[in-house]
Amino acid sequence: MFNSMDISTSGLVAQRIRMNTCAMNLANVDTTRTPEGGPYQRRSVVFQAGMDARDKTAQGVHIADIEKQPIFRKEYDPSHPHADKDGYVKLPGIDIFTEQLNMMEAQRAYEANITAIEVSKAMLNSSLRLLV
């Protein structure tokens, strides 16, 4: 009875995690130092069908993995403490416009899932009218 609502809710959760990774990428666009060493690596989410890793029914969606992408850009800044001998600094290969687009996509997908929940709620409510 509440299947579609649960499915849409899993979509909401997944899109929130995607939004979190986008925010993380944007915040770390100039980060050159990380606990694991080296510049920050761009994160991207991998969606997988099913409510969680054990779910084989392929209903709903979840984040299977948050991948690190070892892509970097180089910028000339000899005064930077992490500059190499030629004066270049290795920065994370993050494009803020791509991130912004990703955020907009996540927002629209979130809204779409909300609308799906509203519709299934309206359907359940209108089926109650059958009884009155």
Place this chain on the structure above:
Amino acid sequence: MVEQYNPIGAGGLMGPGKGLSPVQTTQKIDDGSDFKSLLMKSINEVNRLQNEADQATVNLATGKTDNIAEVFTAINKADIAFRTLMEIRNKLMSAYEEVNQMRV
């Protein structure tokens, strides 16, 4: 999992339950325990959803979860389940009153 429309005794009221066995006209009419068990199952299911929603609200308020989507879905589910139960109850009560006022 594809649920299909089953004209007689299609599923339980809440969730994909086993539902009523189709009543055969040749069968001896039983004492209605089937309906009673179905009703009790539905009430228990509504109760479970209410408890789930309660727990989710407490978890949100105490900071155990920051997942508002799941909390709101739990509340929505409990709300719809309870209102469905109330509608069924109202229907049953009106049927009972109608029978009660019958002149013999």
